[in-house]
Amino acid sequence: MTDWTDPDTFAQALEEVETKEKGNCFEDFEEGDIIEHDPGLTLTQFGNEQWMSQTLNHDPAYWRSDAAAARGFDEPPVHPDYLTAATLGITVEDLSEKGGYFLGRTDVRFPEAPVYTGTELHVESEVVNTATSSSRPEYGIVSWRTRGTDAETGDVLCSYERTNMIPRREPMATDGSGAAAAEDEDEPTLPDEFIAPEGGYFEDFVAALEDADDENAAVAYRHERGRTQDDVTVASLPLSTLNTAKQHHNVDVMSDSPSGNIVTYGDVTRSTALGHARSDEQTWREVGFDDESFHTFVAVGDTVYAFTRVLEAEDDASSDAAGTVRFQHIAFNQNDEPVYSGTRTAEIRKRSN
Numbered sequence: 226m227t228d229w230t231d232p233d234t235f236a237q238a239l240e241e242v243e244t245k246e247k248g249n250c251f252e253d254f255e256e257g258d259i260i261e262h263d264p265g266l267t268l269t270q271f272g273n274e275q276w277m278s279q280t281l282n283h284d285p286a287y288w289r290s291d292a293a294a295a296r297g298f299d300e301p302p303v304h305p306d307y308l309t310a311a312t313l314g315i316t317v318e319d320l321s322e323k324g325g326y327f328l329g330r331t332d333v334r335f336p337e338a339p340v341y342t343g344t345e346l347h348v349e350s351e352v353v354n355t356a357t358s359s360s361r362p363e364y365g366i367v368s369w370r371t372r373g374t375d376a377e378t379g380d381v382l383c384s385y386e387r388t389n390m391i392p393r394r395e396p397m398a399t400d401g402s403g404a405a406a407a408e409d410e411d412e413p414t415l416p417d418e419f420i421a422p423e424g425g426y427f428e429d430f431v432a433a434l435e436d437a438d439d440e441n442a443a444v445a446y447r448h449e450r451g452r453t454q455d456d457v458t459v460a461s462l463p464l465s466t467l468n469t470a471k472q473h474h475n476v477d478v479m480s481d482s483p484s485g486n487i488v489t490y491g492d493v494t495r496s497t498a499l500g501h502a503r504s505d506e507q508t509w510r511e512v513g514f515d516d517e518s519f520h521t522f523v524a525v526g527d528t529v530y531a532f533t534r535v536l537e538a539e540d541d542a543s544s545d546a547a548g549t550v551r552f553q554h555i556a557f558n559q560n561d562e563p564v565y566s567g568t569r570t571a572e573i574r575k576r577s578n
């Protein structure tokens with residue numbers, strides 16, 4: 226009788242059986258397709274606090290009821306980074322489990338009203354663009370518009386447009402022209418001076434921008450904190466958002482990939498850098514994010530730091546207690562290499578309130 230557990234027999238069986246594959250290839254996506262993501266997720270206090278604590282997001286309004294009340298919340302709400310990560314995590318099984326690189330995201334928006342724990346999240350995506358990759362014939366580039374809604378009320382809680390490289394079933398035939406084109410790049414020019422705001426209130430950002438206007442200067446600074454990536458940030462946090470991308474939890478498969486190892490979920494890298502930045506400001510409300518890009522991989526043992534450039538400040542926030550500031554944040558690693566960049570619009574508390 227065949228012993229199926231005999232190693233040679235089993236190896237042969239493994240080679241001959243079909244693999245029940247997960248995920249979709251580039252060819253499976255067509256512009257206009259609507260994909261409802263199943264399962265949804267209940268945004269729990271545990272999930273929220275686990276995400277915030279591991280990414281060093283310590284804004285008291287998300288942790289304590291008195292601080293929440295002072296911000297006008299009924300109770301500590303769901304943090305926008307956890308909401309964003311959960312809205313994306315749920316989509317991975319349908320959109321990028323095949324092994325796509327998360328290239329970027331834009332038009333990330335949140336409603337003014339806070340989202341409370343216990344809310345059931347329903348997520349849906351539409352394919353908005355498919356394109357061939359001129360540099361990587363084995364991949365295509367797909368963009369989706371995704372909306373996370375309150376399953377009970379239908380209110381939109383988080384929306385964005387995201388772009389991934391997705392493996393093709395069959396590589397494209399190319400004439401090789403895409404890979405060769407080396408661009409003429411202008412010499413980088415930096416301002417003569419860098420100014421850091423004195424504090425983290427709206428008025429401090431306005432004053433720093435005014436000072437910079439008088440000089441050839443930029444308002445730009447780095448944050449001291451760093452967070453070394455470990456098994457929790459790399460594997461556990463994405464799994465807690467139902468993100469099934471093998472990049473984050475299958476060392477066996479990833480040992481054969483360009484990174485050679487499991488890599489940090491882009492939303493963990495980003496949220497960690499934002500946590501460092503927020504620790505040096507008085508955040509009132511997150512409005513949105515644009516032009517987000519993931520430049521290179523972050524893996525276990527890498528340390529995520531943050532750099533901030535203040536772009537503009539306007540006194541036009543949803544509350545008199547705050548003003549609106551637009552930032553560019555760059556996450557970088559221990560070798561000073563940028564790993565994430567994006568612009569962020571946030572309402573920042575005024576000192577006078």
Ligand SMILES: C/C(=C\C(=O)SCCNC(=O)CCNC(=O)[C@H](O)C(C)(C)COP(=O)(O)OP(=O)(O)OC[C@H]1O[C@@H](n2cnc3c(N)ncnc32)[C@H](O)[C@@H]1OP(=O)(O)O)C(=O)O
Binds near residue numbers: 361403472519520
């Ligand atoms: C979620 C989730 C997965 C993850 O979270 S994975 C972790 C986060 N992502 C990463 O770590 C990716 C880090 N990035 C890289 O390692 C490199 O950027 C990458 C993907 C290897 C590409 O390197 P290249 O040097 O080849 O980069 P290029 O700048 O030449 O770009 C290649 C093509 O992509 C197009 N492209 C790049 N960025 C964008 C963008 N934001 N939007 C649209 N298209 C973009 C670029 O134009 C190039 O196009 P070609 O036609 O010239 O090939 C999950 O599962 O979703």
